Amino acid sequence: MAEFVLLNEQDHQDVKIITERSARYGDDVMMALTFPFEFRNVQAHYPILFQRDGQGTLYPVALFGFEEHENLFLSETGWRASYIPAMVRRAPFLIGFTESSTASDGPTRMMSLDMAHPRVNTELGEPLFKPFGGRTPFLENAANLLEAIYGGTEHNAAFVAALQEHDLIESVTFEIVLNDGSRNELIGFSTIAEEKVQALPGTILGEFNDKGYLMPLFMALASMANVQSLVELKNEKLAQGLRG
16 A cells, blocks of 8 residues: 655655666556656657546546556566656655645645555665765756646646547447457557547647647547557467466
8 A cells, every 4th residue: 555755855865766677666557547748758669549437537548458457568578668657667755735825825746655555665676865965966866757647637637629529539348359369358448539639620739730730630530540550469478378
């Protein structure tokens, strides 16, 4: 169970973060939330799909595998892709909030740290604070990543709302045939309807461009070619299992 605490130099001077990519550190995930600001990098490796949460809210995800706890990009040597999505890289940090000294200012954002996360220790990895005080470059980069995620969450909501307003998202079922002869279905996801995008009038495309939605829209469409790449990684995994 997660144990988030507000990060501070006094209590966490000796804390280090293991940056190795492995299932033992929680990287065995089937997918992760993703954001328009990283779609260009994400689409180079992963399919970008859409899924609903428990409240019915639609959000984009980067897909890493076809079943729970399956990350086909993980190997004995780490993560086999040049870009790792922000929501994977941000662990074990999260944005926390404290009450401001004045009610009108509202809550103040602060970094929080999951002390129960397997990456957190005092022996191995990247230190958070310098020996004589101040944040390390590693912690500064983590803070910048959290700020990007915080801003990306709002952009995500607006982006998805625009897609829904113009009926550009449709449910999809993938039929996956593997080399061992098994036939599988991947359900519960949605994707952008390419035919409807092609039919959009220039005025709407212009609005999308002005709001920063056009590039991620096309990046999400382009990412669908990676479904076949995932199938190939799955077949490779099955072949290794047969040989092993």
